[in-house]
Amino acid sequence: MKLDQRKRQVLYAIVHNYIQTAEPVGSRTISRRYDLGVSPATIRNEMADLEEMGLLEQPHTSAGRIPSDRGYRFYVDSLLRIPALTKQEITLMKRILSSRMRSAEEIVQQLAKLLSALTNYTAIVLGPRETQVKLRQVQLIPLNDYQLYLVGVTDGGLLLNRMIDIPSGVDAETLESLQRWLNERLAGRPLDQIQTNDLHALKYEMQVSIDLIESVMDELLGSVNQHEVGKVYLGGTTNILNQPEFHDLQKVRAILELLEEDVLVWEAVSQASGDGITVSIGSENPEGVMQECSLVTAEYRLGDGLRGHFGLLGPTRMDYDRVLALVQGVCTTLQQLFNM
Amino acid sequence: MKLDQRKRQVLYAIVHNYIQTAEPVGSRTISRRYDLGVSPATIRNEMADLEEMGLLEQPHTSAGRIPSDRGYRFYVDSLLRIPALTKQEITLMKRILSSRMRSAEEIVQQLAKLLSALTNYTAIVLGPRETQVKLRQVQLIPLNDYQLYLVGVTDGGLLLNRMIDIPSGVDAETLESLQRWLNERLAGRPLDQIQTNDLHALKYEMQVSIDLIESVMDELLGSVNQHEVGKVYLGGTTNILNQPEFHDLQKVRAILELLEEDVLVWEAVSQASGDGITVSIGSENPEGVMQECSLVTAEYRLGDGLRGHFGLLGPTRMDYDRVLALVQGVCTTLQQLFNM
């Protein structure tokens, strides 16, 4: 879509003003606050044109204009000017995200808090995955006669843990040798390359019940499976309540109920995200409350192939400038921290 | 406080009716729905008495009465009749809470979901603690030159995991022997009985840097410390939105913000809970939004000394009958499941 310079200015002014005030923007406001050098009447004509092009909307006949989803899209694609972050913000990020933390889980939790605090929107962080999972160590810990506890640590420092039912008649020694075998054979080897052949070999080698081996391997593979829905970390869930567009209990309920469903959130974010930073605006989102929201997503990396997605969820009237700046900032900060 | 039979009936009727309808209860309503055998005028006199005693309140002159916090207190202490659970509810509980789950964490998560689904209030479950923590196994897994990963499994099946900084100059062998020592000495022994003596012995025995030992032990002890704030699991956070008393964005925000702060929630629940089932009504709670809520808490046990607290948070106009029945039911169900 092509727009002449003045139309771009008018659209920019409306989006910019509406993002700040949440009030429909009138022609007089624009001519007062933005120096376009033309009168309100001229601006009104431009506004009528922009509305016809589907970039603006009018809540009712005698109100100012607000951007449509397509208007935001044009803004994000062509008008946006990403501001620089302040030094304080950068230092804060570095401090909060520094790897001197207890686990990847904690970093990710902090990331959610950080993002929500800095933006006043809701932050969503999908638990980290490894691009290629290699086990560092596996432990089979018998809990009682019919259950054992499988604990695995991956190369990236992720923790896998599952309870497994033991077929009757498996003794501690068997478990121990199975554990030794697993550690010898699996350590450092990409998990998804384990073939059923290996398992059959194991069966003969070890005389271990194939049931047990299969459940152990199933859990192991299952828990690292890329397609599975992992943990979801949220930050600033209540921030939506600050947005005037959500001063309505129905909407608040809808969005909070959505956020309570890890599966839905996971899917929404993973579907929205692509390479680099992604912006998904209003109706571009899957149907439901999400259509009144915008979602900015990106990929984070915690070194060693440990990676995941995160996003910021706000109203379509989101402060894209700032959000994009912060998302970019977080990505590069993490990169810096984890390449040292 | 003593009340004659008729006053008790009137108070019961008002609390009972108000819990169901959330509307102030008038004298006519009572005489119609509850068979007290007297006219509205008589009931009005009783109501005036009950108000003077501080058990009822009047939102405004020409409205019906609603129970005061003290009124609810009297109801809970003296008038309550706990109903029996239906067979379906009991089966559901057994199914959901059956120990055929992957970990204690998952049981606890399910518990939160179950409680909130059955009651339509918000469920809070504090992560399980062990009365006396004994380690079953410890592993020290080097991640890189300056960090290791400490993973411990307790007798009760709890998972402890912490990242630990390594003082420079510690090699893999040292770690391995430290790990062996820890497993030999700590396995099955109550952790809180470890004395600094043992650590000094270890220092000489092993020639390991005391720094390292200390950080490992600190983390180990710290992560099981009874006073520390642990994980908080919530269920049905949005359920409060169903309550008419929270059809007000200010209140909703206040309570949701509270629920976002694990520390506050943990403290509120642990402070409220005592032996057995506890009910904390409105102003009996710590100041803030909680004063408009009631909290029913109890202790759960997952066998083997693994235990914690859980609670249900709702408006003071909470359905105490049902909530108490369910809380009781959950406790006994868990007992049955984990004593098998």
Place this chain on the structure above:
DNA sequence: GTTAGCACTCTCCTAACGAGAGTGCTAATA
């Protein structure tokens, strides 16, 4: 092509009003 002027439209706020629900008091009743 741009602008001033003006009639018109729509929202939002406030005040007024009546219906409805419930009380408290008084006087009659069992």
Place this chain on the structure above:
DNA sequence: TATTAGCACTCTCGTTAGGAGAGTGCTAAC
């Protein structure tokens, strides 16, 4: 003496009407 019927009174809530304010679209002049 305890209970009840009757009634005036109070307060909320929903509806309606009117006026201020903001902004538009159109027309005609520049």
